[in-house]
Amino acid sequence: MIILFTSLHIQELMKSFSINLSYFITTLVIVVIVALVSRKFNLETKEGPILWRVILGCIQLVILFINFISETVWGSLSLFIIFIGLEWFRHIIIKQFKDTHNKIIEYERERENLNNTFRTVRSERHDYLKHISAIHFLLESHKHEEAKFYLDQLVDSYEETNLSIKGETGVVAASLHQSYKRAKELGISVDYSLDVPISSLPMSDRDIVSLVGNLLSNGIDACEHWQIEKGKQALITLDFYKRSGLYILTCENDSVTIPAKILDRLYIDYGVTTKGETHEGLGTKIIKDIVKKYDGFLDFVHKDEKFLVKIKIPLIK
Numbered sequence: 133m134i135i136l137f138t139s140l141h142i143q144e145l146m147k148s149f150s151i152n153l154s155y156f157i158t159t160l161v162i163v164v165i166v167a168l169v170s171r172k173f174n175l176e177t178k179e180g181p182i183l184w185r186v187i188l189g190c191i192q193l194v195i196l197f198i199n200f201i202s203e204t205v206w207g208s209l210s211l212f213i214i215f216i217g218l219e220w221f222r223h224i225i226i227k228q229f230k231d232t233h234n235k236i237i238e239y240e241r242e243r244e245n246l247n248n249t250f251r252t253v254r255s256e257r258h259d260y261l262k263h264i265s266a267i268h269f270l271l272e273s274h275k276h277e278e279a280k281f282y283l284d285q286l287v288d289s290y291e292e293t294n295l296s297i298k299g300e301t302g303v304v305a306a307s308l309h310q311s312y313k314r315a316k317e318l319g320i321s322v323d324y325s326l327d328v329p330i331s332s333l334p335m336s337d338r339d340i341v342s343l344v345g346n347l348l349s350n351g352i353d354a355c356e357h358w359q360i361e362k363g364k365q366a367l368i369t370l371d372f373y374k375r376s377g378l379y380i381l382t383c384e385n386d387s388v389t390i391p392a393k394i395l396d397r398l399y400i401d402y403g404v405t406t407k408g409e410t411h412e413g414l415g416t417k418i419i420k421d422i423v424k425k426y427d428g429f430l431d432f433v434h435k436d437e438k439f440l441v442k443i444k445i446p447l448i449k
Contacts, residue, residue, distance in 0.1 A: 188222045238342075301331040307341045311348040320355045320366050327373035330381070333445060335426055343422045344370075344381075346415040347441060351385035354439060358386040379445045387439035395434060419443075 195211050195218075270279035300308065308324065315322045333340050348370065355366035366386040373380055390398075398416050419441075423430045428445040 188218055188225075192218055300329050301337055303337050304329075304331045304340050304344070307345045308348075311345065311352065315348075315352050315355070315368060318352065318356050319359065320352060320368055323367065323369040325369065325371045328379075330372050333379055333381075334448070335422070335445075339422050339425070342418055343443075346419050347381075347383040350415050351383050351439070354387040355385050358388050358437070361388055362386075374447070377447045379447060381443045381445070382440065384438060384440040387434065387437060389437070390434055390439070398432070 192215055195215050198211060266282065270276075270282060308330070312322050312324070330340060330344060331337070333343075335343070348368070351368045355368050359366045368383070368385040371380075371382045371384075420430060423443055423445070426445055428443055430441070430443050432439070432441045434440075
């Protein structure tokens with residue numbers, strides 16, 4: 133529709149200047165221009181409120197009709213400018229709608245993660261006395277080896293939750309816990325080494341969740357791919373500590389070889405991904421934008437089938 137309407141407007145504008153161009157040439161030029169502009173500004177055209185799209189489409193159709201009956205150069209030029217302005221306004225509306233829709237989905241996911249983490253902690257607390265009673269019975273029965281084995285299993289299950297929630301705010305703890313569970317379900321080894329709570333970052337909880345969530349999600353996806361290709365257990369580590377007025381967050385994971393053309397644009401452009409065509413490639417750019425928002429520094433290294441991301445955030449809020 134954009135290409136068709138723009139071509140017709142251009143044709144009418146050229147006629148006002150007594151210039152005759154074939155529809156084929158006009159359409160070809162418009163296709164190239166629309167493709168370049170869409171790529172440059174990441175234009176949204178396929179989503180958004182149906183009512184807004186219908187209303188704006190009808191207005192643009194009316195403007196096109198007026199342009200057909202307009203007999204002045206300035207009239208055609210003004211109508212064409214109005215058409216372009218409406219199209220840009222449509223892009224803004226659709227982009228805001230998509231951003232809002234994505235935020236709602238993210239909030240729903242965070243809420244579900246928080247509820248799941250709360251249920252896990254509540255369940256562990258509910259069963260705590262039962263576990264103590266079981267261990268007490270085994271010790272009284274002089275079954276020390278069985279008691280030790282039972283206690284080792286209990287410590288492992290509690291460690292999973294404790295690594296995620298100690299000192300963290302609810303939403304951050306939930307995000308860490310769900311990432312830990314997802315990695316474990318895929319058979320990936322996970323190591324959280326957090327000298328200070330990640331919640332102490334001078335950021336909003338939402339930005340912390342987006343930052344850490346995308347780091348871990350990308351790392352887990354890379355580990356899963358690596359495991360399938362290598363047939364061995366992958367490892368992902370998340371370190372967080374404070375040094376010389378900086379918070380330093382690092383995430384390292386096993387990774388298959390990444391082409392240089394993707395590495396060069398990985399944290400720069402949207403749509404750059406190593407996960408195939410079904411992924412939008414938004415995570416890395418979101419990470420970069422959050423780091424930039426808080427005047428931080430991001431660096432990454434891919435070497436010997438290891439991918440390391442290091443982020444430094446100033447201590448001062």
